[in-house]
Amino acid sequence: MDNIIRVGMADLRSSRHPCILTTLGLGSCVGIALYDTYSKVVGLAHIMLPSSAQSRNKSNVAKFADTAIEKLVEDMVALGANRRHLIAKIAGGAQMFSFEDSSEMMRIGTRNVISTKEKLEELKIPIIAEDTGGNYGRTIELYSSDGSLLVKTIGHGVKII
């Protein structure tokens, strides 16, 4: 049986093969799954906010898309991953509540997705699949065997991307 590692909110984990990395109940947060196609080292981050630049408290790097991706890549390289072999899959960034005034807070899911994509682009990590947006939560599982990402929802089906 594979080793299952749970990633909390504003948390990130990485591991060598074999394992399953999972994070539960992504809403506006974004799950960022990285996979080294050769070494099968995997990494998963559950970020809450787009950028560390606007925050007073930056002690937890896993909370922000920009700093979390950097740290995740570093951790994976330390486990034997090669930066050039990394691919990414992302999920989440939903808008759970629809307020009439589309304030900053309510569009946070979209902003998290944009910031995640910008950071991955900057690091030249290709996004090969995504399941983002909508108005529902997602639970994801990342398999080190082949890098597949299982996305589970309530009432919006289950899929593998």
Add this chain to the structure above:
Amino acid sequence: MFFDINDLNNMHIDVLKEIGNIGAGNAATALAKMLGRKVDMEVPKVRIVEFKDVSDILGGAEMIVVGILLKVYGNIKGNILFILQIDAAHILVNMLLGKPLESKDDFNEIEISALKEIGNILTGSYISALSGLTGLDIKPSVPNLAIDMAGAIISVPAIEFGKIGDNVLYIETEFKEGSNRVIGDFFLIPDIESYEIMLRALGVLG
């Protein structure tokens, strides 16, 4: 001086607990009126909790819950989130609309409106407790409702608050109507300046 949520001492927390007690009492009365039945409540549990533990309190991040989110305006700003377990939501709606209590069909439009109204009235009870004790003007927005995984719902106010800290005022109230028990989880998430305004208005912050 910059106020830090982590500097809340026991006296501050006791005052916030008192708001929780009065608010829950108001909520039980409001619920009784709405349902036309006698509603009792247990002494509410009031705690300051970290966001990362909130999903566990609610039974796990994947637990399906009804989340009712309101914004508050006026002298203080922030969010209020009221969570009902899906079974509890069914019981309340069935009581309100006179359906058999064990009915668990998917909520229709009228039932969703009823749930919003329940959320409105219950959160209004906590707000009036807070407003009454502090003398502050606090107005709620219209309620917004989502039925989904607890983790996904919690993430909305958690993100808003994540910019400044990781703690939230949590009030768990158990309402009892005959043999029916319904637990409502109430989360008050003011922005950091509002915490300070609240505590000053209560006279516990110099």
